Amino acid sequence: MAAHALRHSNLRICPHDVSRHVMTFHKKAFRNPSWFVGQVSRQTINSHLLSPPCRDGSFVVRNSQTSDDIAISVRQGNDVKHYIIHQDREGFFYVNTSRSGSPPFFKSISELIQYYQEHQFGNKGFILTKALLQVRYLPILSKN
Numbered sequence: 001m002a003a004h005a006l007r008h009s010n011l012r013i014c015p016h017d018v019s020r021h022v023m024t025f026h027k028k029a030f031r032n033p034s035w036f037v038g039q040v041s042r043q044t045i046n047s048h049l050l051s052p053p054c055r056d057g058s059f060v061v062r063n064s065q066t067s068d069d070i071a072i073s074v075r076q077g078n079d080v081k082h083y084i085i086h087q088d089r090e091g092f093f094y095v096n097t098s099r100s101g102s103p104p105f106f107k108s109i110s111e112l113i114q115y116y117q118e119h120q121f122g123n124k125g126f127i128l129t130k131a132l133l134q135v136r137y138l139p140i141l142s143k144n
Contacts, residue, residue: 035113035131039063042073042082048132049075057121057129061085061109070109076126083122085109097122 037045040062049058059074070085072095083095092105093112106112116128 036061045073046080049080060132
């Protein structure tokens with residue numbers, strides 16, 4: 001099945017504005033943007049995901065630096081893997097993770113994330129755990 005990447009040039013936004021803009025432009029793609037950080041560099045994401053308290057499976061969804069795609073960055077051991085989230089011609093979302101067989105397809109990116117929080121993801125078969133924002137920032141906010 002031929003696929004093309006999800007394009008979203010109108011999503012170049014700051015993380016604090018994500019909810020309003022994401023829901024306006026991509027209601028189908030995003031239903032819970034707590035894991036979406038917008039335009040953040042790979043280097044910054046790598047640094048955060050490789051620092052405590054992040055563990056295997058900690059992840060974030062972000063705008064790609066090299067194209068108008070959306071990427072998911074996932075901690076795997078002492079490394080961070082980056083995968084493009086694709087959209088097929090029928091509007092379904094998927095990720096090529098180098099696992100054998102055809103990847104599952106989803107109606108929204110939220111459904112994709114939810115699925116991989118319960119099923120193996122990537123070529124080493126890990127499960128997505130906590131989003132970076134949930135791991136690093138929510139405990140800080142809850143102290144106030």
